Amino acid sequence: MTVTRRSSRESLLAEDLRSAVRGRVRFDTSSKAMWSADASNYRHVPIGVVQPVDIDDVEAVVDVTRRHGVPLLPRGASTSIGGQAVNEAVIVDFSRHMTRVLEIDPDARTARVQPGVVLDDLREAARPYGLTFGPDPSTHNRCTLGGMIANNACGSHSVAWGKTVDNVRSLEVLLADGTRMGAGRTPDLPAAMARPGREGAIYRELAALRDRYEGLVRDELLGHGMTRRVSGYNLDELLDDHGFDLARALVGTEGTCATILEATVDLVESPPARALCVLGFPDAYIAADHVMPIREHHPLTIEGMDTGVIGALRASRPDERTHEQLPEGKGWLYVETGGADRAEATAKAEAIGREMARYGASVKVVSEPTAQRALWKIREDGSGIVTRSPDGGEAWPGWEDAAVPPAQMGAYLREFDALLGKHGRRGAYYGHFGDGCLHVRIDFDLLTRPGLANFRAFLTDAADLVAAHGGSVSGEHGDGQARAELLARTYSPQLLEAFGAFKDAWDPEGRMNPRRVVDPAPMDEDLKVFVGVPTIGPRTELAYTDDRGSFTRASRRCIGVAKCISDSGGYMCPSYRVTGEEAHSTRGRARMLFEMASGQLVPDGWRSTEVRDALDLCLSCKACQRDCPVGVDMATYKAEFLSQHYAGRAHKRPRSHWSMGHLPRWLRLATAVPGLPRVANALARRPALANVAKRLGGIAPQRDIPTLAPKPLRRLVDARRAHADSTKPRVLLWPDTFTAAFDPELALDAIAVLEHLGYRVELPDGQVCCGLTWHTTGQLDTARAVARRSLDVVKPWLDDGVPVVGLEPSCTAALRQDVVELLGPDDEDAVRLEKSTRTLAEVLAQHTDELRAQVTTTTKAVAQIHCHQYAAMGFDADRSVLDALGVDVRVLDEGCCGLAGNFGFEDGHYEVSTACAERGLMPAVRAADPDTAVLADGFSCRTQIRQLENAGHEPVHLAHVAARALGLRSGTRAPAASASG
Structure with a gap:
């Protein structure tokens, strides 16, 4: 009955908010899951989330929540480590719409901003004037100014430019009762105290507070040589010698006193x-x-x-x-x-x-x-x-x-x-x-009760140690639930009483982010790891070698650092950068998986449609594996989920899983008979037949079906000649599906270059495949069987210690990572394959002096790094090889091409796929000079460029570039690689 009444109240609240607010009102399970955590140890399921589009919306939210008597929590990017950005409240999320720099005044050296503006956006706006905002936490490319003000953030340059409190000029705030007022220095306090209504009352109450506690404030908050005291409230800003500054007094209040609508902040000169x-x-x-x-x-x-x-x-x-x-x-x-x-x-x-x-x-x-x-x-x-x-x-x-x-x-x-x-x-x-x-x-140890007892004992002893040094339990991230309880160990009861009086002046009903700073919740309650004990079974399909074999341990990797919600730099997270939706960030998906594992908000485990939908726009690009500071690997988690989700329900799988998941088999059939590729290409060019095929295969109708090579790799390579010179070092070329069927000439170029450098290039004497397409679509039993058969084929080379050279980055990354995850770390052949696999660049990088001596021309190129290469192998070897080949390369830092294997071909993904490409890749390609090469080793990247490019650039592989630079390309000659070694 209680749950029913609560649900009914929430429904009425949501209905009232939707009728009053133009921004999005989110009371669904997925949103509650994604907004239930910040970067702290704590978990609190919100009542709901509102994303206001302007100040009118914020006032409407405050009015509705006041009438319903529910708590309110204004929030930015949710990178808070103290637990102040989660609560059982209506969250007002400013990070979606209210994100503008309203004004830069270079003469006054100030900026006027909305609370959701990202710090780096403010710094970029100030840069033309030689100015910057001084405080710069490590989350500078995603944290918001509103959040920085709420937490009194600092960053690495506080030695020079102080904390956020030292750089705030004035604030426009909204109180929980609907009062809107400005806050800043108070040149005429008696006049301010005489103002009508709540505004005047606040000045009177705060003036009385100052008079009562001034000596205590000076003794406990000032002095001691402290430069980073962030705990509690800034009551020292109410002193006369500080100008009775209400704006700075509100800095660091963690949303417990008022909602910030606008802020005017100071800018400082940035050294050139x-x-x-x-x-x-x-x-x-x-x-x-x-x-x-x-x-x-x-x-x-x-x-x-x-x-x-x-x-x-x-x-x-x-x-x-x-x-x-x-x-x-x-x-x-x-x-x-x-x-x-x-x-x-x-x-x-x-x-x-x-x-x-x-x-x-x-x-x-x-x-x-x-x-x-x-x-x-x-x-x-x-x-x-x-x-x-x-x-x-x-x-x-x-x-x-x-x-x-x-x-x-x-x-x-x-x-x-x-x-x-x-x-x-x-x-x-x-x-x-x-x-x-x-x-x-x-x-x-946050998983057991003895561990929690140790947690509490350590924190209390640590607080006592800091107090003995005259320090602060928080020097940057605020108190929140993590440290507010410890204020009693560093401040006197009288000063804590003053903190309570300060909050009461602003929020007498106690609805603003309750139980933070004042009357705090216990620091060892609501710990997300403890309350989120897994309920799903331990059996998984993948090995999780970096997480001690545990999917649930992997699901705890995300701690809310939120690097995935940045708008530029690195590759993570492409779908979030297009949609701006939390559900499409690595963080959002990780929280859904965490809730699924714990079975509370998402009770149906692996069968969850909410989790499936959250993962739908994950490109499986693996960029998070590299860019996420904690190494979240959403591509792997998605593969596991899809496998479990469709277990025993193969008929429920999307059609694209059968078409593109089994692509290697279809391509093997399409290229099995001479002349058949030409027939397949001709049929694919007939719109009616192509449309039927795409509809049956779950392929986006906007996509062109890639053209098969007239002859697959096996028929182009002369496999009849065995090399007599056994003294040459051997390498095994991995004939991946995409290269073999679509771009076999790049393999010919690779063979020519390797042979030119003195290698004996061999091909496997049977069909091999890394299993990537089945892995990506969560058909892990098939992927495992394919990988096992391929290992059996190449075992003789592994036994002989022959390096395996991959040309397609996604397949090479699979050999370096996914095969061991599929077969387990105890499979000796899988581990040997992982250690034996090289990229072409890694082999060529051993010959840079030789290459440099043979190249006499220079060229220019722009390079798109394939996401899997970025995540698993990096680009350092490629840089050194390109330099040796005389290539002046500009490496694009624009993220994923958007095709990402099967993702961009699947029906329903075309818009997101192309939007990813148009964020940076395609504009850079179109802007490139005609004589500038477009380097893209990944088949997906080349396909995306080919299908979206309209300026005549044909993307090339490193093998093409190397062969051309060395004068080895004839366009018709097939190298004499050995098929059997």
């Missing part, structure tokens, strides 16, 4: 040039000991990290080598300097380096922007990387960003590590050492 001095020390303690003398140089930032970050990086990304550029040490400081030009910035960095070298530090100064970005990426991805330890263990926030006076940072670190040991915990840390702020992820 920057340099980075990286200092290596024997350990992080000694690194922290040297913060104070570095601060005297007035750098822009002083960041620190220890070896735990590097260990986690190496474990999650074995091919990542950027950390090798760090100077010798086990603890590092990143010190950034700025100047009018590179020389000035570099000189400042070198001066710091010289001084620190006298203290025994190893020094590296970097002034080239690309090299700086590579080094910074290690630090910026730290929050995600350290959530998994090198041995696969899980680590969690909870004690995330406490801060102490910078002068005490070294002593605090030593005592903190001792505290970890006392409680049997381990943690890898990094942070804003220049401001005494430490970020750490700890291997808490």
Whole structure:
């Protein structure tokens, strides 16, 4: 009965909101699941979600929720680590529509913004004036200004430009009772107190609060050398010498007092040039000991990290080598300097380096922007990387960003590590050492009651340690549910009473984000891992080698870092970038899978249609595997889900699973008889027949059926000649389905180049396939059988230790990753195939000097990296080979081409597929000069370009480029590769 009444009340509330608001009102199960978590440990299912389009909408939401008496939570990008962005409330999500920079005033050095504007968008708008917004958390390409103001965010440059509170000029806010008012410095307090209505009452109550608690505020909130005190409320901003500044007093209130409608913020001059001095020390303690003398140089930032970050990086990304550029040490400081030009910035960095070298530090100064970005990426991805330890263990926030006076940072670190040991915990840390702020992820056991008891005991002891150093339990991310309970261990009861009076002045009914900061919820309740214990069975189809064999463990990888909701840079997440819908982000899908595993919001497990629909627009591009700091691999999870979802219900599968999932079989039939490819091509060009075929196969009607090569690879290669010279090094060319049937000439070019370099190129003596098309469509039993048969075919080469060379990136990535996931890490042949597989570029990269000596011409190219190559192999080898071949290449950073194997061909996906391509790839291709090559190794990428291009560019493979540069292409000659070795 209670559930029925609650459901009825929610229905009435939703109906009233939909009638009053033009933006989207979401009370469906999927939305509740996706908005139930932030980047913290906590889970709270919201009443519903509203995405207002303007201020009128926000006022309507506040009015309706006031009449219904329900809590309200304004929210930005939901990257909060303290749990303040989740609650049993109506969430007002500003990240969808209210996202504009309204005005830049370069003379006043201010910007007026809506609360949902992304920080990087504000910085880009200010860039033409040489200005920027100073605070810059590592989530800068997705966090919103409203969220930054709510949490008093800081970032790495707070040494130079302070916290968000130091950079807010004024706010326009809306109270829970509907009162709308401006907030800022108060030049005439008596006049403000005399204003009518709630506005005047607020000034009177806050003035009385200030008068009552002023001495306490000065004693507990000011002084001690603290630069990163973010806990509690900014009552010091009510002091006369701070201008009785209500805007700054509201910064850091975490949505507990008012809803931000607009903000005017200060901008600072951005140095035209920057340099980075990286200092290596024997350990992080000694690194922290040297913060104070570095601060005297007035750098822009002083960041620190220890070896735990590097260990986690190496474990999650074995091919990542950027950390090798760090100077010798086990603890590092990143010190950034700025100047009018590179020389000035570099000189400042070198001066710091010289001084620190006298203290025994190893020094590296970097002034080239690309090299700086590579080094910074290690630090910026730290929050995600350290959530998994090198041995696969899980680590969690909870004690995330406490801060102490910078002068005490070294002593605090030593005592903190001792505290970890006392409680049997381990943690890898990094942070804003220049401001005494430490970020750490700890291997808490959040799955058992004894583990939760240890969690609470550690946090209370850690709070006492910080209090002993005169610090703050939060130095950046606010209190939320994670730390608000700990305020009682760092502040007096009287100051906590003052915090309560401050909230009451703004929100007397207590409806704004309740039980955060004031009257807090317990920090060891509502932990999403504990309340989300899996209910689905442990049996899975894939091995989950990086998650100790557990799908549910994999489903916990997403911690809400939200890199997947960025609008540019990297490849993740293509469908989100097109639709802007949370459901189509990696984070949104991961939360649906988590809820499915726990069986609460999504009770029907693998049969869930909500999860199926959330995964429908996942391109299986694997970009999240590389770009997500915690290594979420949604392509693998989707394959598992589809397999389980359709288990025993093959008749329910989409038609495209039968047409494109079984594509290798259909192509084998279509190319089995000489002349048959020409017949198939002719039939495909007849619109009536093609339309019938596409309709039967579940293929988008807008798509052209790719043209089969007149002769497949097997008939083009002269398999009759066996190589007599057994002294040449052998390589086995993997004749993947796409290359063999559609583009066999690129295989001929690859063979020619490899033979030219002295290799004996062999082909398998039987049919092989990686099983990718079956894997992608979740037909894992078939994929497993196909992979097993292929391993049997190539086993003789594996036994002989012969490298396997792949030409199609998606198939090569499958050999490097998916085959082991299908067959398990105990399958020796699968593991040997993984270790033996090379890309063509990786082989050619061993001959760059030889290639460079033979190439006399230079060319230009734009390159589209295939998503699977980006995720599994990277592009470093390709860069070095292209450089040796005299190719001046511009590598596109525009994300997935959008075709993504079967995805872009499936009916219902065409619009999203082409929109992905039109975001950057296709404009870059069309803008390329006629003599600029378009390099796309992936068959999907080449097909997308061919079907959307209208400027005459025919995309080419690296094999074509290499053969042409070496003068090996004749267009008719078939290399004499051995089919049997």
